[in-house]
Amino acid sequence: MKTTTLSLMLFAGTALAALPAQAAGSLNLICSADVVICEQMTGDFQKETGIKVNMVRLSSGETYAKIRAEARNPKTDLWWGGTGDPHLQAASDGLTLEYKSPMLDQLQDWAKKQAEGSGYRTVGIYAGALGWGYNTEIFSKKGLKEPKCWADLLDASLKGEIQMANPNSSGTAYTALASLVQIMGEDQAFDYLKKLNGNIAQYTKSGSAPVKAAARGEAGLGIVFMHDAVSQTAEGFPVKAIAPCEGTGYEIGSMSIVRGAKNLDSAKAWYDWALKPEVQSRMKDAKSFQLPSNKSAEVPKEAPRFEDIKLIDYDFATFGDAEKRKSLLERWDREVGASAN
Secondary structure, eight states: OHHHHHHHHHHHHHHHHHHHHHHHOEEEEEEOSOHHHHHHHHHHHHHHHOOEEEEEEOOHHHHHHHHHHTTTSOOOSEEEOSOHHHHHHHHHTTOBOOOOOTTGGGBOHHHHHHHHHTTSSOEEEEEEEEEEEEEHHHHHHHTOOOOOSGGGGGOGGGTTTEEEEOTTTOHHHHHHHHHHHHHHOHHHHHHHHHHHHTTEEEEESSSSHHHHHHHTTSOSEEEEEHHHHHHHHHTTOOEEEEOOTTOBOEEEEEEEEBTTOTTHHHHHHHHHHHTSHHHHHGGGGGTOOOEESBTTSOOOTTSOOGGGSOBOOOOHHHHTSHHHHHHHHHHHHHHTGGGOO
């Protein structure tokens, strides 16, 4: 009897000792930003909170597809980063959860509008303008002219020099597609994309991959968000970022809690933490040069500023709509993707 009692006491003591670790919890996170910032954020959050983060890096389009496929039995708790359009689509499909963070009042107006427009099922965490980055050494060596406008990318001298992502998998490329439709009109935009296809060397899965290829000398130019081009410049590569002269769209990188999240408290903890100014100010340490959504966060000196760029009035509601997105992607597959090089 004494042995049994002692065993029970020892078991109880062991169980109580384990409680703090269990109380910290865990979080299943999909990160749709660059892998370097994904890893930095994950490490910082784990260190600060003790919550174990199981992080997977997927592009925005891939994440939306995964969350939709797992809707009845979600494997993901929180989706951080990536362009806002797929986040808005997930919100309209009821795949994400309404949550009003106590940090909302500290955010820029564009971040608040993202939250309001989604019924508080997503929120803006950063913003960045679309453009491209080109390898100055390759262009100089080949005698290529700096492309300053969307029209310049159709020049025959750029055949095989350009990479962009596939808009089915990449939020960056979908933003490019939606931006061109808003700038030119849908039919003219697809005429443009069909002509541009002749100069495309590769459609990548990831949105930032094209400018990384340009940085390594595997391509001349990548159509990307400008901050991704600036990141390569900061790494010491001969990459120059360009904002198109005709105007361009922009992203509101977003964050959403998945409906049915099994680790909801941990998801809310990350959500509030990721909106803090000190956390967003640290993003530059991972050479992530977006504009932060918290008004008190430090804006990296390298970040392309909206006031210096000709931005269109990007219609997030229309182009984040599930039917509109599906229609544009199907047309891209039919008219552009099917004849891709």
